[in-house]
C-alpha cells in the first residue's frame with residue numbers, strides 16, 4: 001500500500017496510486033457497516049476533533065459516524081464564523097486543542113487553504129472536510145468510489161460535472177481525482193460560473209448540457225446557490241433549471257445507463273427533479289452509504305495505519 | 316578629512332557612469348568621480364578598496380508606507396528611515412494612508428520634524444487627495460503644498476469617484492504636483508485576494524482580474540489628457556497598463572508610472588501554497604504581465620522602480636490567506652548590490 005501522509009488536504013496532492021490505496025482500504029471497511037455490531041477497534045485510543053467553522057449536517061454526521069465505527073474518542077466543535085472574527089485566531093484555537101494530545105483534526109472552514117495553513121503549523125493529522133472554494137477531498141473520494149463500484153476502471157470514462165464550478169470545492173476535488181485516474185472530465189455550467197483557465201486543470205468546458213451528456217457515463221449534479229455573491233451571476237433559479245437542470249424530459253434523450261450523482265443536499269426542482277433524484281439512474285443514497293467506508297479509510301490511513309490486520313477489523 | 320573609494324563598480328545613470336572607477340570625498344561632500352584609476356597625486360587621508368562592490372549614489376524610493384502616525388507597531392518614521400538607509404535609499408517618499416491620514420498641513424509638519432530628528436534619510440511626504448482620505452471632497456491641497464508635500468495620493472485605495480479624480484488632476488495642476496493613483500476598480504476587483512487566472516481557479520481563491528486595474532488606468536489617462544494635469548500611476552502590474560501608458564506618452568499625456576520589484580520578479584504562481592507573504596495589492600500577476608513590465612522598463616515606458624514598502628506585523632500575516640493583510644517589505648532583503656543591479660538594468664537592457 002502506498003501511503004505515508006499524515007494529512008489529507010486535497011486530491012491535487014495525491015498520486016493515482018495513493019487515491020487507489022484509499023479506495024481499496026475503503027472497500028475493506030465497507031463490510032463493517034453491514035455487521036450486526038458496526039464497530040472495529042482500528043482507531044481505539046485515538047482522539048479525533050471535528051472542528052467545523054461552517055454549518056454542515058451531513059458531512060459532520062458522516063465523519064462522526066465513521067470515527068465512532070473505528071472506536072475513536074471524539075470531540076465536536078462547531079464554531080460560528082461571527083465569533084471567530086472577534087475571538088482567537090484559528091491557529092490559537094487549534095494549538096490549544098493540540099495541547100490535549102489529540103491525533104486528528106477534521107476541519108471544515110469557509111476560507112480556501114485553511115487546512116493547508118494548519119497542517120504547516122501543527123503536528124497532528126489534518127483532514128480537510130471542505131475548505132472554501134478549494135477542495136473537499138473526502139466527498140470526491142466517495143464519488144469516485146461510487147463510480148468505480150458501477151464502472152470499474154475509470155480510464156477513458158466520460159464524467160460530466162454540472163453547476164457552479166467557480167465556487168465548488170466538490171468540483172475541484174473531483175477534477176483532480178478523476179483526471180488522475182484517467183477519466184475524461186467535462187464541466188458544464190453558466191459561463192459566469194466557470195472559472196478562468198480551468199481547462200489547464202485538464203477538463204473540457206461546455207455550456208450545452210444535452211450535448212455534454214450525449215456520450216457520458218456519469219453526471220455529478222452540484223448544488224446551486226444563487227445568493228453566493230453580491231453580484232448576481234445568473235438571472236434566476238428558474239432559468240438555471242431550464243438550462244442546466246436534470247429532469248425526466250431531458251433524461252429521455254440520454255443514455256439509459258447514465259449514472260446520476262449529487263453531493264447533497266439536493267435542491268429538488270432546480271438542479272435535479274424529484275423523479276430523477278429518486279429514479280433508477282440515481283446513486284445518491286449509495287454515495288451516502290459509501291461516505292462512511294471512505295472516511296473510515298482516510299482516518300485509518302492518516303493516523304499511520306499502513307495495512308489492515310485482522311485485529312483492526314475484529315468485532 | 317579626505318577619502319578615496321577605488322576599484323569599485325561605479326553606477327550613476329544621471330552622470331552616465333557605468334564601469335570601474337573612483338570617488339573622492341572631502342569631508343561630507345563628493346569632490347570628484349571618475350572612471351578608471353584616480354588621477355595621479357590625488358591625496359587622501361583614507362582609502363577604501365571597493366573591489367567587487369558597487370558604488371552608487373543614494374537611491375530614491377518614491378513609494379513607501381512608513382505607518383506613522385497611527386500604526387507604529389508596524390513601522391515608524393525612525394525604523395523606516397533606518398531600513399531605507401540600510402538598503403541604500405537616501406530619499407524616500409511616504410504615502411499618506413496613515414491613521415490619521417496626512418490630509419492637513421500640521422501632519423506634514425509632524426513628518427518633517429520627526430524625519431529631521433531621526434536625521435537619516437530625506438523623507439518627502441505625500442498628502443491625501445481627499446479630506447480624511449474618504450474619497451468625497453478635496454483635501455486642502457494648497458495648504459498641503461505650502462507645508463511641503465511633493466504629491467497627492469489616496470493610495471491604499473483608488474479614487475472611485477471619477478468626478479473627484481478630475482477635480483484633483485485639474486486642481487493639482489496649479490501647483491505642478493502629480494496625483495499618484497492606485498488604479499483598481501473595486502467593483503471589478505470584487506474583493507479578490509489574488510490575481511484572477513489559473514492559480515486563483517486552482518486554489519479556490521477569489522480573483523481580482525487585470526481588467527480591474529486596466530479600467531482605472533484607462534480612465535485616469537483619459538482624465539489626465541483632458542485636464543492637462545500630471546498623473547503618476549502607482550505600482551503598474553498589467554500588460555494592458557503598460558500598453559496604455561506607452562500610447563498615452565506617445566500622445567503627449569503628462570503621465571509617469573512606477574513598478575515594484577516584486578512584480579518584476581514574481582508571478583501569481585508564487586501563491587501556490589497559500590503563502591501570505593505573496594499577498595499584495597495589486598496582486599502578483601501572470602508571466603505575460605511580468606514580461607510586459609520588463610519590456611516597459613527597457614523602452615522607457617516605465618519611469619521608476621519603487622518598492623511600495625508596506626510592512627505589517629507578523630500577526631496580520633500569520634493567518635488564513637483570505638484574512639491576511641496586503642503588502643510586502645521592500646527594503647530588508649534589498650541589499651545595496653541588489654538595488655544597484657536594479658538600477659543598472661534600467662540603463663542597460665533587461666533580460667527577461
Ligand SMILES: [Zn+2]
Pocket residue numbers: 470471472497549550596597
Ligand atoms: Zn497602492
Ligand SMILES: [Zn+2]
Pocket residue numbers: 378379380410470471623625
Ligand atoms: Zn502603496
